Amino acid sequence: MALYSRFGRNTILDPKLDSDLFQMVSDSLISKYPNSSHAIKLHQKVLELQNAGQLKKEREEALSVGKKFPEIMLNDIDNKPQNLTECKAKVCLVAVWVSTNKESWDMNAILRDVYKKYHDKGLGIYEISFDTDKLAWTNYCHIEHLVWTNVIGYPREKEMLNADEKMPRLFVLDENKKVIAKDPKPEELDELLKNIL
Template identity: 30%
Template sequence: MRKLLFVLPLVLFWACGQKGNVSIEGKIDNADGKTLYLDHLHVASKTTVDSVKLDEEGRFEFDLNVTQPEFYLLRLSNGKLLTLLAEANDKMLVYSKAENMNKKYIVEGSNGSKLVKQINDTLNVTKAKVAKIRKQLEEKKNDADFSTVSQNLVAEYVEAIQAQREFSIDFIMQNATSLASYMALYQKIDNNTFTLNENKDIQFVKIVASSMRALYPEHEYTKAILANYKTLEKRMANLNMAKMIEEKGANFPEIKLPDTNGKEVALSSFEGKFIVLSFWASQDPNSRKQNKTLKKIYDKYKSKGLRIYQISVDQDEELWKKAIKEDKMNWTNVCDVENGSSYAVRLLNVQKVPANYLIDQRGEIVGKDLFARRLEEKVAEYVK
């Protein structure tokens, strides 16, 4: 028993002295008397997890326990800060100066934090180039040769923006499994200019989202990027539709399919009306459920100008017509039974049923895949 009592205090001492699986040590020069905060950076907020008042040497040490990669800020009470990406077993060494903490600093012992530094350093260079070009444009606006000078400067501006975009793309492709790529996706050159600035750049959101979902399915950043990707997908679908409409020179895409009597009905025949362009299948339970909602909405608003142009993807004519009769669908229902209305499905990029587009009286798409109460609210907004 005496031996056990001797060992126990040592065990307790060891347990109390354990540190987290991440350590952050370093030195901030010229920060005597200032407080250094360690903030956990969330998607839309931050929480302070530790702090220390720095002496004239500016040395600090923080310990953390992390189970997955997390963003942290080292923030001085003068407002200067720098971003770190902590991963399990990182032993970080950080050095900086109080006056330009995020511009010139050194970090070792953390691959994630080095990647964050790489993208931030590159962005800072681009920002400096852009700021210089804008200043030159302002200074030379009254020069006699401003037209020529401005063309050259604008060309430099575009080149700088494009170089930053290409860097971000290369970075993401090489580091898609790192949370640092999340930062690379959403960096801005200024308040109105993202580094990834083209519609097709949504593909890189998808790459990072897929990687994060596989590696960290419950991470708050994973949930945020998946939600953002879903929003961007819808926006792209509407943009693609608008582009197609513009190219065709019509208010909305022309679709002409046979109804239950074999008579071809064109979507354009409803021009000037509010249209619910709906896709469904007779054997799909959710489609049949949606038909009940459509019935209720149509009966309520048809006298005020609502029209439904419903496209079935059925390839069995009898089942299609039987469902129309059972659901008492008294609006326009069309179907290319031979091909499952494949042309219309491809044209509007329909991935599943039920699906819908809402087209207002001016031919503009004002909604997509709205169901139940949200569908009725949108219809009521336009049909009065």
């Protein structure tokens, strides 16, 4: 079937990116060949993708500005549990990253600058890494002098924060852990914090 054609090792169409096309083909096949195992299998796959897309959309809406940020408790570099609610800062940045990602390195450079500038004014940072290599993560944190709370996350938190598709991510929370900004551009962060703190 053309939907599964390949160019080398890569598929030409992606069920997630080309979902409308997969939906159209599935609807046509299931209506014309309702007993075909191929049509049924494709239809089930499209339904699974739709359900996953809806779930992802709901998770993203739960992280919207004005919503209370989810409770998170993860282990830090010393394997001690760190609860996000224990960040008693006036403003808490929740940064989601991975040490092998260039954009994450750039974000950490910006976080270092704003932390130096605003920590004494009430800024805290709770940074969640989704590294699979714990040693690489701890080494990076030590070498780069990331002095704020650094924890390592697991697949559950990665799904909850929709971090599988967006990395790095940044959330700005007030003292009650409500989201006041979501994924601000790095160049906007300093101005945003200046206005809040």
